[in-house]
Amino acid sequence: MLISAAAQTIKPVVHVQPLLAKESAAARNVAAAASPDLSEYYAPAQGKQGAELLFALHTIIRTGHVDRGYSQARDELFSEVADTDGDNMVEDLFTGELRGPITGRKDSFAKGFNTEHTWPQSKGATGIAQSDLHHLHPSDIQTNSKRGSFPYGEVAQSEWSVGEGAHQAQLGVDLLGKTVFEPQEAAKGDIARGLLYFYTRYSPSQTGKFTTVNFKHELPTLLKWAAEDPVSDVERLRNNAVQAVQGNRNPFVDHPEFLDAIKFEQLEIK
Template sequence: MTRSIPNRTPRARIVVAGSVALALVACGGGGSSTTAPPPPNTCTATPPAAQISYYTPAQGRCGTALLTALQQLVRGQRVLGYTSARDSLYAFVDRGSRTWIVDLYTGRQAAGVTTRATAAQNSINTEHTWPRSRGAEVDPALSDLHHLFSSDSAANERRQNYPYGLVRGTVIWTGPAAAGGTETSRLGYANGSGGPIVFEPRASVRGDIARGLLYFYLRYNTDRPSGYSLLNFAQERDLLIAWAREDPVDAWERSRNDAVFRAQGNRNPFIDWPELLDLLPTLPLS
C-alpha cells in the first residue's frame, strides 16, 4: 500500500552579511512524514498600503523570489535622457514646493534654481551617487533620477568616484557646513594614511544616499549597462544597509520618490518599503 506524504515546508533561516543581519524567510514545503500537519507558510511580505497596487507582484514573496519580483518591477522606467533628467531634478524633484534646493553634500540652500542654467549660476551640478565610471555612463542608468542629486559643484568634484565610507584615518578634505549648521562631508582614508580613500557624506543624508544606491543595485545588477562594476558597492554594501537603518525615511524623501515616479514611472522600493532590509537575502556581490 502506498501512503501519501505531506508537502515539506522548511523553517525560516537568517542570513548575516558582515555586521548587518538580513532576515531571509523561506517559502515552500517541508515538514514531517508523521500524521502532524505541515507548518503554515511563513512568508508574510506585505507591500505598503499606500502603493499596494504597484507592489502587488511582490505580495507574499520572500527571499530570492522577492528580490526577483522587485527587480522586474523597477525595470520599466521611462528613459528621460540626461538633459531632461536634470531639468526635472532642478525644476521639481529636488525643489518640491520650495523656492530653493538643498545641495547633497554641504546642505547649502541655493535659491532660484529651477533650470540647468540657474543651477550653474549657483555652482550646483548633478551628482551620480553611483559613479558614471562604475556603470552610470549610458542611459537608462545615466539619467535615472533615483540616484541623481543636486550637489555643490566643488564638493562633487572632491567626491569623484570614491566609494562612500567612514573616514577614520587622515582627512584629505572637509567640506563647509551650511549656514547655521554643523554637519560636514569629508574625504579621507578609511584607515590611517595608507588605506582606501573614501567619501563620508554628512550624517543627515546618509540614508537617502544609501537607499538611492540600493535601488541602483536592485535595478541594474541583473540588467547591467556598459561599464557596470561592483567595485564601490562591494566596499559599501553593509555600511549602506546600516545607514539606511540609522537615517530612516522621512516625509521629504517620500515626496521626492513620488516626484521621481511622476517623471520616470518607477519607484524606489527601499523608500516605500523600509522593511525590505529585513525581508531580502544578502545582496550578492557578483
C-alpha cells in the same frame, strides 16, 4: 547625535514669491506621502524574500521606467524632484547648503551646482541609468569633484572636508585603509537607499560599464546608514516626484523593511 542632526535639517521655508499653484501641488503631495496606496504596485513582491524578492522588485521597478534623456532629467531634478516644497531653493546633497532661486539645470550651474551620480557614470550609470533620478542629486561642483568616483563610507582619517558639525562632508580613508567619501549625516540614508535601488534596478541587466566594485565595499555601510537615517517625508515626496516623471519608484523608500527581507549581506554581489 542623529536626532540633533535630523533636527538641524529642518529648514525654514523661504518664500521668494507667492507660488500658489506650486504650494497647493506640494500640499497635495504631502497628503499623498502620508498614505500612498501602493499595494497593487508591490503586489508581485508580496511574501517573497532574499534573491527572489530582489528580482521581483527589479521587475516591478524596471516596468514603465521611461528614459527622458539627461538634459530633461536634470531640469526635472532641479525644478521638481529636489524642490518638493516648491520654493525654488535647492539643497546641496553633501552639506545641506541651500541655494537659489533655481528652476532648472541652467540656473543650477550659475549657482555652483552640478549633478551628483551617487552610482558613478564610470561605474555603470550610463544610458537610462545616467538620467535615473532615484540616484541623482544637486551638489556643489567642487565638493562633487572631491567625491569623484570614490565609494561612500565612513572616514577614519580625514584628508579634506567642507561644512561644519552634522553638515560636514569629508574625504579620507576608512578603517580598511580605502579612500572613501562621507556626506552630511542627513544625506546618509538617502544615498544608501538610492544606491540599493540602483543595484536592484540594474544588476540583473548589466551593461558594459556596470561594475559593483564600489557597491561591494559600500554595502555594509549603506545598510547601516539606511537604518540610522530613516526615510523622511522629503524622501517620500521625492519618490512621488520621480515616479511622476520617470514612472517607477524606489521600493526602499516605500518599504524600508524590504532591506531586511532581501538580506543583502547574504547575497552574492557580482
